[in-house]
Amino acid sequence: MLQKYPIDKSLPAEISTAASQLLQYQRRPVFSWSWWWRRLLYFGPIAVIFAISDGNSHGMFARDAMQGLLVAWHYAVEALVFVGGGTLLATGIRHLATRERLEGLLLIAAVIAGFFLWDAADHWADNYHHRLMCAINGGECEPVHKPIDSTLLGAVMQLSVPAGFYFLFGGGVALISYGRERRGWAELQRRREREGLxxxxxxxxxxxxxxxxxxxxxxxxxxxxxxxxxxxxxxxxxxxxxxxxxxxxxxxxxxxxxxxxxxxxxxxxxxxxxxxxxxxxxxxxxxxxxxxxxxxxxxxxxxxxxxxxxxxxxxxxxxxxxxxxxxxxxxxxxxxxxxxxxxxxxxxxxxxxxxxxxxxxxxxxxxxxxxxxxxxxxxxxxxxxxxxxxxxxxxxxxxxxxxxxx
Structure with a gap:
């Protein structure tokens, strides 16, 4: 049986997946607090830059710097939820120290919940921007709706792009790293026991x-x-x-x-x-x-x-x-x-x-x-x-x- 290993310390070199000094968060156990905030510091600024770009475009269009800042702020929140929401839920679950199999299922559920949390944040930011655009254009403003395509192929195509994007940056890859980490710890433990014997x-x-x-x-x-x-x-x-x-x-x-x-x-x-x-x-x-x-x-x-x-x-x-x-x-x-x-x-x-x-x-x-x-x-x-x-x-x-x- 795999013994519980510390998640508040850096991973041994045999387990760490860090490919360079830039990816320091990969030297920490996946879904640990130190891993989460380091990862957020790495991906967060990239996501915020895109949010500022959207805010700047709106500010120039509306000729209102304050509106541009507010749009940028809304999209920045949505971007940070995208990058860190699901992984934040998963990190909290991992620190509950549940049984291994249950922990794995809960982590998957947390990352999936993060996708829907990001979807809600995306609707929130889009609706805010939409209301501002309606006020500028002087027309009636209905909430933004993103209906799912009625055909199966269309629905799959419509959802696959954001789901794939979220899998890469929102927590899916982290789940793979988590599984690889556990296998690495198991092998390291077996090797240490063998060497001890x-x-x-x-x-x-x-x-x-x-x-x-x-x-x-x-x-x-x-x-x-x-x-x-x-x-x-x-x-x-x-x-x-x-x-x-x-x-x-x-x-x-x-x-x-x-x-x-x-x-x-x-x-x-x-x-x-x-x-x-x-x-x-x-x-x-x-x-x-x-x-x-x-x-x-x-x-x-x-x-x-x-x-x-x-x-x-x-x-x-x-x-x-x-x-x-x-x-x-x-x-x-x-x-x-x-x-x-x-x-x-x-x-x-x-x-x-x-x-x-x-x-x-x-x-x-x-x-x-x-x-x-x-x-x-x-x-x-x-x-x-x-x-x-x-x-x-x-x-x-x-x-x-x-x-x-x-």
Whole structure:
């Protein structure tokens, strides 16, 4: 829904229809007070010049300057009603702040009413001039009547010229500008909302990348500490740990360096990162950890947001496997599924460790994941955390295959 926008301020450059500095009134919202009096100052003098010309002609004919001034005054009033009458009514209506659709109908009615108001002012000025001419000529004076032609074609021709003239200068073009202005505001609002969403998504990306960068040192220190002892006692295992660590760092560091993060990646890329991380942890923890990653080849190239899945896998190790003695497994399953006729990508991280503890699901990392899902996919992005039926925990991440993020 289009929000109400201020009509007492200048229009943004993206909406203004001013073609030059001369048309300053077009930089204001159509049918605002500032637009109305600026427009009147622009067109009013032109209309008054024609009125003065009529008054001057009468004064010269009647050889009476005062009569010429009075005729000019009457026609000047009629000209100002022509230029500003309908738009004045429309301006008053717009400041009533009615609903959009009703406002549009009332503005059209106001401009049409302005046409009849101008017609009445035109009859008033013509009758005044006619009475003066009758007095000069010494004849009887009947009010001026402008009968409508009895034929349809004649009536159309008779009315089309003043109606067309009024449409151009009396308010019809202003109605077109009003519609264009509303469409411009709607597009500007959509663009600003889109840019705002993109900005918040980038901020969420940055927060997630920073969080991941904060996790990496902890992970590295623990791995290096275990390497120190493995080098002395189990050199082959230490070598395997180094190889796995190098593979993991090559997969992750380019994506989190300097807090930058790619806006999008593929499921295969994210699974490779998780696989390299789990391999490091498997070598480090030995027989305490085994893992599986299951994903159909058909969905490997599907778009998938970066770093989210890795955080879920890290949580499974940190909060599920490490605190619980004994051997454990972490299983990552990816699949495509259909819900209510729509297609989704779902990845589940399951562990058989210690399970969810109170407050774990409200952590900073998971909050950032939820924020990213909301910004990227709205209500279609889902993160669900729960305890497994027998032991451990299950984290499910579901996103639509048709991304809302633009």
């Amino acid at each position: 993109e900005l918040r998504a980038k901020e969420a990306d940055a927060r997630l990348a920073i969080l991941q960068a904060q996790v990496e040192p902890h992970f590295l220190f623990n791995t290096l500490a275990s390497l120190r002892s493995l080098v002395r006692t189990e050199p082959e295992r230490a070598e395997a740990t180094i190889d796995a660590l190098v593979t993991h760092l090559r997969a992750t560091l380019p994506r989190i360096r300097e807090g930058a993060v790619e806006p999008q990646s593929t499921l295969a890329q994210q699974l490779d990162i998780c696989r390299s991380y789990l391999e490091v942890m498997r070598v480090r923890m030995g027989t305490r950890l085994r893992y599986e990653i299951n994903s159909p080849e058909a969905i490997s190239d599907k778009p998938f947001p970066p770093l989210m899945l890795l955080l879920l896998v890290e949580n499974a190790i940190k909060h599920g496997v490490e605190p619980d003695p004994g051997a454990h497994a972490v299983v990552v399953d990816a699949q495509a599924l259909s819900l209510d006729g729509r297609h989704f990508l779902q990845v589940t991280v399951t562990d058989d460790g210690a399970g969810l503890r109170e407050g774990l699901s409200a952590g900073v990392g998971l909050a950032n994941v939820r924020a990213q899902l909301s910004l990227r996919y709205g209500a279609d992005g889902v993160l669900d955390l729960r305890n497994a039926e027998i032991r451990g925990s299950v984290a499910t991440l579901r996103i639509p295959l048709e991304s809302k993020r633009t």
